[in-house]
Amino acid sequence: MSASVATEEERVGAATWIGFAAMCLGMFMAVLDIQVVATSLPAISGALAIPADRMSWVQTAYLIAEVIAIALTGALTRALGMRRLFALAVGAFTLASIACALSGGFASLIAARVAQGLTGGMLIPLVFSSIFILFPYRVQGLATTLAGMLAVLAPVVGPVVGGWITQRTSWHWLFLINVAPGIVACVLGLVMLAREEAKPALLRALDLTGLVLIAGALAALEIGLKEAPQRGWLSAPVIGLLGASVGGALVFLRRSTTASASPLLRLGAFRMPGFALGCGLSFLFGAGLYGSVYLMPVFLALVRHKPPLAIGLVMLVTGLTQFVTSPLAVLLERGLPARALTVGGFVLFGTGLALSTMATIDTDFDGMFWPQVVRGVAIMLCLLPPTRLALGNLPAPEVPDASAMFNLMRNLGGAIGIAACDTVIFGRAPVLAGALKQRLLAGDAGAAAIIGLPPGALDGPVMLPVDPAIEAMVRPLVEAAALTQAINEAWALLAAFAGIAALLALWMPRGRQP
Missing domain, CATH: 1.20.1250.20 (MFS general substrate transporter like domains)
Known part of the structure; x- marks a missing residue:
């Protein structure tokens, strides 16, 4: 009955x-x-x-x-x-x-x-x-x-x-x-x-002062993250923007618990360990996901010189894999412990990110296929259990605020992930280009292979001064190779984010989620 x-x-x-x-x-x-x-x-x-x-x-x-x-x-x-x-x-x-x-x-x-x-x-x-x-x-x-x-x-x-x-x-x-x-x-x-x-x-009864504070804090954070890679993380404008963001957020959080007006965000869900943990996983997942979607077109456009449509067709592999494997992810989520599934998902996601660190200036669709497949398989495993962990056990009145915060954390993770990638690319590419140049001048055959020169192109140290015509031919190759190496380092950073998420997921409760 x-x-x-x-x-x-x-x-x-x-x-x-x-x-x-x-x-x-x-x-x-x-x-x-x-x-x-x-x-x-x-x-x-x-x-x-x-x-x-x-x-x-x-x-x-x-x-x-x-x-x-x-x-x-x-x-x-x-x-x-x-x-x-x-x-x-x-x-x-x-x-x-x-x-x-x-x-x-x-x-x-x-x-x-x-x-x-x-x-x-x-x-x-x-x-x-x-x-x-x-x-x-x-x-x-x-x-x-x-x-x-x-x-x-x-x-x-x-x-x-x-x-x-x-x-x-x-x-x-x-x-x-x-x-x-x-x-x-x-x-x-x-x-x-x-x-x-x-x-x-x-x-x-809405807290209008709180509205101004959180809007200003989030706007300052986004602008600061956008400007940091070019201006430098320690530049005065960036420090000022990020400091204003932190200050505004702290005042907003204080008002959320003391203001008499209706709060913009009810943050009581953070008292629940599952919600806080789910938000942390959402943040790290956003860094890896949006960072990967950013790095692929950067490489394909700046190194491989692909037009927009060709870039999109290469990147379609991730989405197609996700579609094909999502039903399996649903079955696994119903039958396996959430902690094991989440740890495995982030390990797999990190593996897919790490596989992209081996790109060369000649890498194209074939070389980018399997890393995308691995990431596509992992995406739903990284999304389903943390979402249920964060939102599945909350009373219905708390779900809208909790969902907003959960998704906000993923977007902020993505913004920080992209800014971190830009910092690595813009900061490391000139350094790597200088190192490749010195190796070429010393007659390093390995450096010649990295930039795409044919075997035997270097038969010893290069005599100075370098012929202007040769320098004009080699410089774009050095820049492309250095950019590729810098992008590979950015992929490694994203893989580290996924690794941290896998470790964090070990704190999830044992057994299936209710």
Whole structure:
């Protein structure tokens, strides 16, 4: 009797699945938008006459707004309800995409990108919190897999989509492709998701000072991480930005526990060891995931000189592998202890990252195939158990804030991972180039092989001064080889992040998660 009642109560209707699919569609378009635009920044800057030194702000403006939006999602979910907030977010994201396509210059495009980031940034935490609100335990793994596949797949297929659009149509369609899916997601979400009671009084009581503090802290952190590789981590502007970020965050955390106004983020979930551990794993996973998605196009574009579409096709291997192996990940997550699965996932992910450290200036699709396969197999193993660990045992009212923080940690991990990669690349490439030059001048045949000179090209130390024609021919080869070695060191750094995550996962509880 009780078993049949429980089964009836846990039955998930078609409307719930359709509404959840609509939310996943909106999230996918928001994540895809970042990568689609990234591959086509030169085309956009050329069309709108944006100077090269301001081009990166097309992405930075979105990312800063996105992390601020993630932090606000929990408070807005409590006030408006999940259904209303999703419809507002995906609808406004669609309108902002149209505004991007209609932009006539730098200022209007940046304003539209900020609007995109503020609205699109809410969709990821909304989707992951909905998993633990809409579904019973028995299907949460499947729902997490579907959402995780789309969230992780979007950065992989983005370069393909962006490269194809750039080469076949105009840059406007980089944004207009969001319109039809956005309308469909908005309508289906409104119709299919369960109605909830709004609590507008929570908006009127919102801690506005806390809003300014957390927005400023996150913006300073993102800008500081962006500037650190070029200016230096110890430069005055970077130290000032990172210091302001830490100071603002500390004051915000204090207000979250003492302010009389409604807090932006309820941080009580951090008292639960499982949530804190899950956030740590999410941070390290974000560093490895976003760092790897960043390093591949850097190598393919700057060393192999691939066009955007070709880069996307090479990177598609990770996403296809993930799709093929995700059902197996769901079965393993249901049947194996979470700690063993997570440790194994991060060990496998770190192995895939380490395999990429052996690239040469001649590495192409074949050499990048198996590292991508290994990483693709590992991704869902690194995502499923930590997500359940962090969010699966929380009371429903705490899930929206916890989901926002969990996803914010992954994004911050990605930002720090990319900044660390840039620091290694920009800092080490000149040093490695100088070392290769000295080895060549000394007649080192190994150095000649590294830069691609044929056997026997060096038969002893090079006589100075070097012939200008020979120097002009060899310099690009030395720079490409040094850049490759620096990128390999950045891959090693990402592998170290994965190794730390594997060690951290040893603290997970034994046995299966409830």
